[in-house]
Amino acid sequence: MIVIHKIGYLDAEILYHRAGILEGRSKAREEIKDESQYDPNDLLRMEKEIVEDSLRFIDASIDVKRWIAERKGKDFDPTALEENSNDSRLIAMLNYIFFAEREISKVFGVKIPPSRGRDGGYKVDTSNNKSAPCAACKCNIF
Amino acid sequence: MATSEDQMQVFNIKKGIDQYGGDEEMYYDMMYRFEELTLDENLTKLYNSLLKKNWHEVYVCAHSVKGASGLFLILQKV
Numbered sequence: 001m002i003v004i005h006k007i008g009y010l011d012a013e014i015l016y017h018r019a020g021i022l023e024g025r026s027k028a029r030e031e032i033k034d035e036s037q038y039d040p041n042d043l044l045r046m047e048k049e050i051v052e053d054s055l056r057f058i059d060a061s062i063d064v065k066r067w068i069a070e071r072k073g074k075d076f077d078p079t080a081l082e083e084n085s086n087d088s089r090l091i092a093m094l095n096y097i098f099f100a101e102r103e104i105s106k107v108f109g110v111k112i113p114p115s116r117g118r119d120g121g122y123k124v125d126t127s128n129n130k131s132a133p134c135a136a137c138k139c140n141i142f
Numbered sequence: 143m144a145t146s147e148d149q150m151q152v153f154n155i156k157k158g159i160d161q162y163g164g165d166e167e168m169y170y171d172m173m174y175r176f177e178e179l180t181l182d183e184n185l186t187k188l189y190n191s192l193l194k195k196n197w198h199e200v201y202v203c204a205h206s207v208k209g210a211s212g213l214f215l216i217l218q219k220v
Contacts, residue, residue, distance in 0.1 A: 012211055015207065015211055016208055016211045016212060019204045019205075019207045019208035019211065020204075020208050022200070022203075022204035023201055023204035023205050023208055026197050026198075026200040026201035026204060027201045029197040030197040030198045030200075030201050047195070050192075050197070050200060051192060054188060054192055054200070057188070057204065057207075058185065058188075061181055061185055061207075064177070064181065064211075065177060065181070068173060068174060068177050071170065071173075072174070096186070097185055100185070100186075100189035103189070103193070104189065104192050104193070107192075107193060108192075
């Protein structure tokens, strides 16, 4: 029997898509060898966009991890991670990701996407509605 | 009642499983390995690369995850 993990499948597809966006932007920045030829503000804007895309990528990664954890039968409630999770590796990794996310946000002065971030509360989407255009990048892949 | 969207998802997951010779367990096992070996590792690398402003490494991380996730995703819409 094929088990339908509809949300998980779409989460993975969003991850694939956002990885592609991040890939493209970082490649464009990487290819700039002679920075003196560019306006520093343009470079700064490019870098900020890469960081924003990275945070969206991390966001999608968390959703995929949640899906996989559910598939494995692990408890995964990011709003009360320590109390309810029974996978120490998952907790460690998520705590690391949350820490990294805050550091990146702080260093680059970029906001964590509003739906996420432990300090602001992890908003779990239970609406099962992933058919809308991607909220982060406004693409319309579905 | 299954909608056409549900049917599309089933079809796509079936195609994904077909890539592993129809072995559903192997398909999901590869997904778990993707999480541990690719996703987690690249999230860690991404964090360090961003702080160092190493754009090449950022590109490599994104490229790796994109490539690996594509292995178990069939992205063509039916």
